[in-house]
Amino acid sequence: MINQLVKGIKEKDAPIVVGLDPMLSYVPKHLVKDAFAAYGETLEGACEAIWQFNKGIIDATYDLIPAVKPQVAMYEQFGVEGLKAFKKTCDYAKSKGLVIIGDIKRGDIGSTSEAYAIGHLGTVKIGEHVYSPFTEDFVTVNPYLGSDGVKPFLKVCKDTDKGVFILVKTSNPSSGEFQDRQIDGKPLYEIVAEKVAEWGEDVMGEDYSYVGAVVGATYPEMGAALRKIMPKNYILVPGYGAQGGTGKDLAPFFNEDGLGAIVNSSRGIICAYQKDPYKEKFSSVDYADASRQAVLDMKEDLKNAFVK
Numbered sequence: 001m002i003n004q005l006v007k008g009i010k011e012k013d014a015p016i017v018v019g020l021d022p023m024l025s026y027v028p029k030h031l032v033k034d035a036f037a038a039y040g041e042t043l044e045g046a047c048e049a050i051w052q053f054n055k056g057i058i059d060a061t062y063d064l065i066p067a068v069k070p071q072v073a074m075y076e077q078f079g080v081e082g083l084k085a086f087k088k089t090c091d092y093a094k095s096k097g098l099v100i101i102g103d104i105k106r107g108d109i110g111s112t113s114e115a116y117a118i119g120h121l122g123t124v125k126i127g128e129h130v131y132s133p134f135t136e137d138f139v140t141v142n143p144y145l146g147s148d149g150v151k152p153f154l155k156v157c158k159d160t161d162k163g164v165f166i167l168v169k170t171s172n173p174s175s176g177e178f179q180d181r182q183i184d185g186k187p188l189y190e191i192v193a194e195k196v197a198e199w200g201e202d203v204m205g206e207d208y209s210y211v212g213a214v215v216g217a218t219y220p221e222m223g224a225a226l227r228k229i230m231p232k233n234y235i236l237v238p239g240y241g242a243q244g245g246t247g248k249d250l251a252p253f254f255n256e257d258g259l260g261a262i263v264n265s266s267r268g269i270i271c272a273y274q275k276d277p278y279k280e281k282f283s284s285v286d287y288a289d290a291s292r293q294a295v296l297d298m299k300e301d302l303k304n305a306f307v308k
């Protein structure tokens, strides 16, 4: 799957992943009205609205991008109906040729991690039947429990040709509270990065490993150090757009070959119609066109990462 992701990035000339992180307040009124007319003001109605919203964004952007990253929390807030919308969104994006990065940030004791890995990346056998419960190609993994919390994901990745992005240095303001703590003369995030490089050696694709890392766009200097520690690991870079990251901050995350990183934007793309400069030009009915324009603008801005 890492090979397919790299191929998609090259073909579309866009190291961009659109984050499908829908809140009901992001969904244009006409979609909410139609969904409530069909299902009432219910969890089902809300989930129909977010699904239609996602579908519009996927339809308007799939030819420009290699991947989407649905954030499971946005769906879980609506319970079981939300998880159905999550799966429907993943399946639809996949039918459009997109790579799916499930942002689930899981990680637990070994046996529990194994169940997470099976559910999101693998297959489950029931009697004589084999099912793929969810259908992501990658998931995000929290490494706080150590190797035995990560390795079950790697085993499933090996069996299924799928991949993971492991949290190394997150984009949020408090990420340094634990991640920057010095241990034996180096920050914890560097120790995690060394483990990511080690875990990744065992599951190599053509040029890059099935094991990637998450490093926030909001910490470019750290990105430079981490790029060196993990030369064969793709870096998923969140924090662009709504959290303040810009194209020129991103140079350190890429390798010399222009590959090695994929940049996420969620609110910056999916809420574009609600924000400057797009809200002048696009009405809420044209929200998907605004998202498309925001992807095109992001693509242009990312060129600044490569200006020497």
Ligand SMILES: O=C(O)c1cc(=O)[nH]c(=O)n1[C@@H]1O[C@H](COP(=O)(O)O)[C@@H](O)[C@H]1O
Pocket: 019, 021, 071, 103, 140, 169, 170, 171, 172, 214, 215, 216, 238, 239, 240, 241, 242, 243, 264, 265, 266, 267, 268
């Ligand atoms: O793993 C992630 O994707 C992630 C890691 C991180 O360090 N920071 C971060 O913002 N994210 C996710 O990336 C998305 C960022 O959303 P926007 O700020 O709206 O672009 C959300 O789904 C976050 O959960």
